[in-house]
Amino acid sequence: MSAGSAAHGALTTIFSNFFVSLPIPKTNLTGQTYIVTGSNAGLGFESSRHINKLGAEKLIMAVRSLSKGATARAEILRSTGREESSIEVWELDMGSHESIKNFAARVSTTLPRVDGVLANAGIMVDKFRLVEGDESILAINVVGVFLLFALLIPKLRESADKFQIAPRFTIPNSALHYMASLKEVEDKNGRGIFNTLNDSKTANMADRYNLSKLLVIYACRELADKINGDTKNSSTAIVINTPNPSYCKSALQLGTEQGRTTSAKLFEKVLARTTEEGSRTLVHGVTSGPETNGQYLTNCHVQTPSSSVTSAKGARIQKQFFGELVDRLISIAPEMHVPRHMTSTILTPDQADFADPTKDPPVLTFIFYWQAKRHFGMEFFPDLSSITKSPSCETTTSTSKEMPSEPKRNLIVVSNRLPLSVKRSEDGSYHSSMSSGGLVTSLSGLTKTTEFRWFGWPGMSPKEAEEQEEIRRSLASHNAIPVFLDEELAHKHYNGFSNQILWPILHYQSGVTYDEEMWEAYKKVNEIFADYIADAAQEEDLIWVHDYHLMLLPKLLRERMAKKKRQACIGFSLHTPFPPSETLKVLPVAKDILEGTLSSTLVGFHTDDYRKNFAESCEYLLNARSQDSAILYKDRLVKTGRFTVGIDPDKFNETLKQDEVQTRIKDLNERYKDIKVIVGVDRLDYIKGLTQKLHGFEQFLTDYPKWQGKVVLIQVAVPSREDVKEYQDLETAISCQVGKINGKFSKPEYSPIIYLHRSIPFTELTALYSIADMCLLTSSRDGMNLVAFEYVACQEQRNGVLALSEFAGASVFMADGTVQFHPANIKEMAQCIHKGLTMSKEERKERYDKLKKFVHTNTSAKWGQSFVTELSKRHV
């Protein structure tokens, strides 16, 4: 408490009580229902009388003593002349959690609506006593009040939506909050606010009532945002406010020795308002509009509370206190919070009475938070303030050495294709070879540290059971399990829906031709995978599904596991970008795709932008609620996160040391001793921007002619998805473009572009990376682009320049060390090439060091372990 704040509080009271005449409540409450706690005497009684007089259809007088309540009721009805049915007296003891729970349940199940709750019951005592484990003032004035509020939220929400009203929850406050000392709540010794306040040895009971009112303001302010989410200022927002009736004649202060003194009684006589006058402010609060949400009110107006609220210190304490309060409430009523449909869903997903956001009232932010916290634990939401505001969702990224030791659980990895493609040779035996692409690269890092079974399509579709068995056996030694698919079906799923329809949309392209037959194949393949995995997965297994080919799998799998009465802990990682909802909705089955993925426990993305786009799409297309890294959809909370995929840099280092590679490096260096080398390694995919790359390179040679004959672009274009027309067309176009540029700039002893349309051995790849002065990557969109990482891993000696499109996921993390450009801005690309080739040694070194640090920190092993660790922390 600052001296200024205390003086302000005292003066406000004197001014209010001597000079302010309060408006008599006039709002017509016909048809409305109100609850007033602590209503058989004092402010509660007078407020009840007003409410009854104003025509409320039903008033529930919530009291500890039913007999006293009955007397009070009779007195009110006598004075207002209203009908008997307009008031009921219900039992409620704010010092008993059980009583509060019973009361709230009765309200929820028997009252058709609730327009306002005046949580008037409170105490002022100076003796330390524990009530339900908390110091009594804290227990009754704070914990009890917010327990009641939390339990009533669903009813208030339901009333709001059904009757298009803004229901109010009002807690009387006091100017004494200006006097509250922050000493006990600063938590300087880190014990926690509740622990400190509940310590009988140190409790400052002379200040406790004042402090309780300050704590009420803190909680109201936090809740005002959280209970309504986006609808916080709308006409159907739940309003929580805390009016100060000012110093009134009441029995409240008789609970303290000081309050019972003659001077206190004299003081009351001179200064205090009548109870009826004071009650006008409470009735104003409980009948006021959304403008009072979260506010402290004085004399029927919003007023700035004490500097213990408005200061930065106050704000910090407010956050901590509210976090602890929610913890306390969760510990009191872990089962509670929401109607049955909400409570049951998280734990037993296949119960029939799921909440349906399209029919049920919108899920409240507070409930969302509440459930999230209970479901995910504290580490998930370390700071309540971040619930609505946190810009980024940084997930666990500690290195393997730092990982807490979790109980080991079996891991099942699922991807459309196995990392090994099986081929039958002429002699009838089976051979497997590594598949190409970033997914394989990223997961191969995990094999070093983690044991898992990998399910996927082996790349061939033998019909004979015997043949299948042979393939199964040949893969078993690699812990790989084949998922056999009919060839035609696999074609429609992979080439058709996955790569012709879904792939372009995920890469932000619109205007896709949808094909029902392809979609059916996509569904079918996802079902087949679900059958395989559901058969194989045991209760405690972690299942990690990869990529866009299998976006329906989490849902299908969860359904199958539920039928087998097994829990399913399913992680899903998307390796591609995720577009904004406007792009996604072009796909007629966008909702199915989202719903399928949302059945996961944890969904991982390469960048925060993709993660946010996903959450936004779920909100927009599915009516899901999302906050920070969590999405609530129907019955379940799903965590999302950014997990930075990487490579295994050691593998490159070791390969570079091999004699064979060193010899190759020497040869290539000799070959290009007077020529700068630019390398490009891309799957032959339109998202890699190869057309633009060639244009940019051509522009560079044109704008900077002195480089003609002195620079070569070695472009590896790995064949990809060759059964898809777009890819076939692209190949033709690229060959033609390479031919034209070479035709334009070649000399008998020089060609500017060396084009390798094939996959190259790993040793050759590392040598190529190593001798290149620059790596040029021009993706129009790219989930991450691991080639960027690989180039860095091979450039320890040369410190070459990485020129990277700003639309590759990698550009987000490598901004500092790379030269970046817009891939469609050909002039800019040409300038970047020039800049890279002429960059000083010092600058290259400086940039390289940054990139190296990033690549060596964010390895594929760490990515895998972070994801699996995060997944294993989750419930189902």
Ligand SMILES: O=P(O)(O)OC[C@H]1O[C@H](O[C@H]2O[C@H](CO)[C@@H](O)[C@H](O)[C@H]2O)[C@H](O)[C@@H](O)[C@@H]1O
């Ligand atoms: O299996 P293909 O159809 O030949 O395609 C190869 C892979 O391409 C995609 O890779 C993505 O994953 C990389 C690692 O996360 C990422 O760096 C890259 O930007 C993405 O394009 C695809 O997502 C994989 O499923 C394919 O296996």
Ligand SMILES: O=c1ccn([C@@H]2O[C@H](COP(=O)(O)OP(=O)(O)O)[C@@H](O)[C@H]2O)c(=O)[nH]1
């Ligand atoms: O002939 C090659 C050339 C490259 N790669 C690898 O393919 C991956 C490409 O991953 P990236 O994330 O860059 O893109 P994606 O192809 O997955 O879209 C990298 O690990 C490359 O080393 C390959 O398998 N065969």
